[in-house]
Amino acid sequence: MKNILTLIAFLISSLLYSQEYVLVEINSEWNWRNSAKIAKVKNVKIKKALLEDQPVSLQKKIKAVPIAILYKDNSAIARWDADISFKLIVTESEINKAIKESEEKKIK
16 A cells, blocks of 8 residues: 555656646748758657747747747747748757756746
């Protein structure tokens, strides 16, 4: 019985403290050939979306495409915008730095 309670406590704590990172690239149909170059990082899911499919309120906030937004548990923690050439490169070190900074803020 003690082992079962310990296992249940462990599962609950792992669920409560698990963090899910998702990197979303938003681009426009006309610029899809300039899709962002995003490094793959362990434990970070990468998703792609079209600007035209987003709500108008979000479309108005985006000035240039592509854009990449890193979310942790559904909260944005970092954002990368394209330069004037409408190209975007997000490196593994940039993603890891954003994750590290987010975790440091949580500790403070």
